[in-house]
Amino acid sequence: MTFRMGVNLGDVIAQDDTIYGDGVNIAARLEKLAEPGGVCVASNVYEQVKGKLDYAYTDLGSHQVHNIVESVRAYRVSRAKPASVISTRDTLTLPEKPSIAVLPFDNMSGDPEQGYFADGMVEEIITALSRTRWLFVIARNSSFTYKGRAVDIKQVGRELGVRYVLEGSVRKAASRVRITGQLIDATTGAHLWADRFDGGLEDVFDLQEEVTRSVVGAIAPKLEQAEIERAKRKPTEHLDAYDYYLRGIASLHQLTRESTANALQLFYKAIELDPEFASAYGMAAFCAVMRKANGWMADREQETAETERLALKAVDLGRDDAVALSLGGEALAFVVGDYNSGAAFIDRALALNPNLATAWLFSGWVRADLGDTEGALQRLATAIRMSPVDPIMFDMLNAVAMAHL
Template structure:
């Protein structure tokens, strides 16, 4: 492996192997851009070599990159720059790359690579938390794909039969990195407002956020997501005032269709989101009725402290990590204490238990976690049975964690009726159809979810669902391919491990099934 892949790639990108450390290596580059390109090529090469290798026998690297001062002594290097790189490598995913904020600042705009902000991380033996970015290497949308096609060779997704839009992450103009979650939350709510229009096709948040922190080409975004329109903008929060600036662009021509700036007091933040949403709708099609996207004059909460905790919890859930899950649940409890009638916080708490079960992160006994998931889901539904996200999150918690499948299916169906663009409701609805034995309906929902959210980092969940669906339909080889694809994305995802073991067993590959 070293002679055929590792060493040649380092040499090609002008790197120097300082030393080998048993199962790892310390490498120095004169350019952080060279370092990143080398890392990406190594990980892509490893992914290709692992295609036909059983999960338990694969060799997968973690790579960490940092820019900093070092001390050179004979055949070694030392210093904080090295220490930070080592600690960032330790928190990278298997087969993945993580980089420091210092590295990200120097790389941004110089490479055609997407980054995901994982927020400030407390690293072992490093005094201050460090902001870390995850590199997106292989967004997989079909089992045959093992590398991300370049924009020149990738086939554009076909346009839906109605106006389609993607809302890109808004730039945080507050000057405070800690306000990043607030800017992200504003975008999420604008996406939610737009998606409730049955006359629009709206790309889900998880796909548009793969462009976060990158210099984007709007035409390329339209090409990759299959949308006619792109909304981009910025958020500035200072004290009790918020300013949102936005511009709507025709992705095919690059023409600006609309641009405006909105100012508001923090207490009126939900009205501000509605104004942005309505202006975008008006620019796309004056014939669209306001009633379709009207938030029914309902604010999710009157308590802005509760809303703030909710946004922080949501950001933690999206990190897909055990400690982040624990933190998310703590934050939902704080939101609930601030506003005991804030339905979304209860539903998000129930969603935390879904994530715990899927990754085997349980902390309490099974009975305790089931009881708490049921309590949170039930309370969310008591407070609001008209919010699609509440219905989807609470419904799936009842189906998956608690085992109340029929009710979960009914709730998912109602969520889709209220918001046909809610990718979460689609992919969890697919799972509930599987539990009820309706394979064709499950595949249909998974495919819609994939189209609404083509670049989602959680695509492994949909791929795993497709694996189960094809397995139950007797298409064992196709099921095995989907399960393998999902595990390349998330090697620790238990449902994918289970179904791949079943596929091997049914194919007579008993030893491989045992290993998994």
């Protein structure tokens, strides 16, 4: 039998063989949020244990509890080192080209609700760095397994097989943003560069660009200007649309039925504000991938038609956007059943950005479905190397198994 557990810190009332009270009600609500065999803790527990135990914590956002006035913030607890296909006896060799992992930035805003914004900044910096072709960039999913943990940079370098690690913080207050960062040589522990970037909220894309440019410049001072320019593309000019987009991504990463439905609505709001926002269409289409994979679709015919519309819009608007192309291609293949078109769009994404680990995974799945065993295994091996401690490693292994059938 598999159990769930919710943990809260608070007063309880004991009478006979029963306990009750707000503390119990909150724990019961947290238990329902946990996955089978999993544990969810309240924010007051998280504040007591973060950095002290060898576990990773995923912010699930705030949730309303029956008969409790204030919402309760929940965190999913997971093993600090997710299972990997790479044996602990093996050491990941450093790639021939410079390699880097960007760890989750600390949210210094004083408001846990702004965690999505700090995470979004990191995801955008990872994406911008990944467009630099001569860099090897570890995928977001593996980098974020270190969120909420006190880490040893040298150990991170060994576990991910990278030479450089970027860490930092984000502070968002009213209409101002401050991003700090420091680049560390994981092989020696030496600090190569550190800086602070301040600006208005309307300057957020310029701040991301400055961080990316500084990191790239610290790794290779003689970088060609063309490679820097490649990393400067803005996903949207509309800041409110961008905010909804970041919130949607944060919700989607919670991997529940409710959070996926919420993410879809947030992406729709982003699209409403900016009808040319290619990546938002792609993310909205990918919500259907999640819904179909988990058996959450209510009206398959209607949702498939809407997914096709969203996916085609993503690949049309995002002809030079690897994220939009890969998400749209995966949705066309897996949900709509147009595998050939899906494979072509994902290949286009990889031509634009060979560091996009999710695109390698999508390509592996599609190639397996098309019967291309060798091509699928090559692509999946690349995805695994780019995200060696990915929490969804099971999906990569499922794809490997499918490729062999």
